[in-house]
Amino acid sequence: MAPSTFDDGNSLFNFVVRDGYGVKGLVDLGVSNVPERYVQPPKERIEKSSAKSLEASPVDLSKLDGPDHDNVAAEIVRAAESLGFFQVVNHGVPLELLASLKAAAFRFFEQKPENKALFRKGASPSPNVKYGTSFAPEKEKALEWKDYISMVYTTDDDALKFWPEICKEVSLEYLKTSLDMVKRLLKVLISNLKMTVEDSEIEALIGLKMVNMNFYPACPNPDLTVGVGRHSDMGTLTVLLQDGIGGLYVKVEEDMDAVKKGEWIEIPPISGALVINVGDTLQILSNGRYKSAEHRVRTTSTQSRVSIPIFTIPKPIQKIGPLPQVVQSDGVAHYREVVFGDYMNNFFGNAHDGKKSLDFAKI
Ligand SMILES: O=C(O)CCC(=O)C(=O)O
Numbered sequence: 463m464a465p466s467t468f469d470d471g472n473s474l475f476n477f478v479v480r481d482g483y484g485v486k487g488l489v490d491l492g493v494s495n496v497p498e499r500y501v502q503p504p505k506e507r508i509e510k511s512s513a514k515s516l517e518a519s520p521v522d523l524s525k526l527d528g529p530d531h532d533n534v535a536a537e538i539v540r541a542a543e544s545l546g547f548f549q550v551v552n553h554g555v556p557l558e559l560l561a562s563l564k565a566a567a568f569r570f571f572e573q574k575p576e577n578k579a580l581f582r583k584g585a586s587p588s589p590n591v592k593y594g595t596s597f598a599p600e601k602e603k604a605l606e607w608k609d610y611i612s613m614v615y616t617t618d619d620d621a622l623k624f625w626p627e628i629c630k631e632v633s634l635e636y637l638k639t640s641l642d643m644v645k646r647l648l649k650v651l652i653s654n655l656k657m658t659v660e661d662s663e664i665e666a667l668i669g670l671k672m673v674n675m676n677f678y679p680a681c682p683n684p685d686l687t688v689g690v691g692r693h694s695d696m697g698t699l700t701v702l703l704q705d706g707i708g709g710l711y712v713k714v715e716e717d718m719d720a721v722k723k724g725e726w727i728e729i730p731p732i733s734g735a736l737v738i739n740v741g742d743t744l745q746i747l748s749n750g751r752y753k754s755a756e757h758r759v760r761t762t763s764t765q766s767r768v769s770i771p772i773f774t775i776p777k778p779i780q781k782i783g784p785l786p787q788v789v790q791s792d793g794v795a796h797y798r799e800v801v802f803g804d805y806m807n808n809f810f811g812n813a814h815d816g817k818k819s820l821d822f823a824k825i
């Protein structure tokens with residue numbers, strides 16, 4: 463099919479979204495300009511040159527076990543309270559595994575369209591596995607230049623049975639080796655808010671885990687499109703592996719060294735590092751002390767980019783609200799208690815719109 467056969471917006475939408483060809487399918491047709499449906503309004507477009515890069519060095523997590531524990535813990539708390547994003551090294555996830563994951567992501571998306579379409583919503587053999595494109599295509603005025611596969615973890619058996627053959631083993635290994643780090647980070651962050659933290663409280667915050675693989679094909683017009691629009695993540699902490707291409711931008715919540723509140727800075731790719739960011743759940747739990755960072759992704763004209771996030775989130779039945787100890791010391795609760803499943807439905811039911819997702823729980 464030639465691009466010119468998309469004589470209206472619907473046939474493009476059907477090809478990319480409904481039939482499961484994705485952005486990759488569109489690119490394989492040889493489009494030389496992004497279709498109208500992908501053109502963002504000017505205020506959502508991402509200029510390449512203007513953003514500064516995050517200068518903070520990555521946090522060395524191996525030091526949490528030694529005499530520097532308190533300094534490193536303070537660094538983590540400071541990052542969560544200010545930008546809501548930081549990078550970590552010596553995180554316990556083997557470096558060879560990071561390389562294998564990126565290769566597996568390329569392998570998945572470079573498959574024939576019909577192999578990927580097996581995992582489309584409605585077709586997938588498991589509700590825990592979903593291949594798709596953009597974020598909420600039915601709700602979006604402009605689509606995001608991104609395809610993804612999303613894998614929710616329940617048990618090892620389920621993962622090995624239903625996750626795509628081509629990436630299941632590395633994805634499971636990534637999840638397992640990252641979880642220990644997530645728990646250590648949460649212990650640091652929660653014990654900064656209240657004296658004692660039970661393991662069961664940490665477990666409740668990460669009751670559900672999801673590994674995604676994002677694929678952003680090279681885009682003919684990066685100035686007109688976004689890979690991912692402005693959003694915050696809904697969960698507790700996100701672990702993100704990005705490749706060397708760059709394009710992940712975070713909005714500054716508080717004035718930083720040379721960057722003013724409201725400006726965007728790039729999280730630079732650092733070989734071997736993982737990116738950590740605070741999600742809405744942790745912002746709610748901390749009554750707003752920790753910042754669920756607004757972020758977005760720019761596309762690139764020369765190379766396809768992959769990123770592989772792990773989202774840790776509460777179970778849908780879990781209630782989340784500000785910790786009583788924090789409310790007591792703040793004298794006011796900024797969020798109400800919500801059932802996480804309701805929060806999640808609201809999140810997935812709307813197009814990306816910055817940190818608007820938090821309004822659902824705001825008082
Ligand atoms: O690709 C990236 O760097 C970030 C992706 C992202 O923000 C997400 O999947 O929620």
Ligand SMILES: [Fe+2]
Pocket residue numbers: 693694695757
């Ligand atoms: Fe995100």
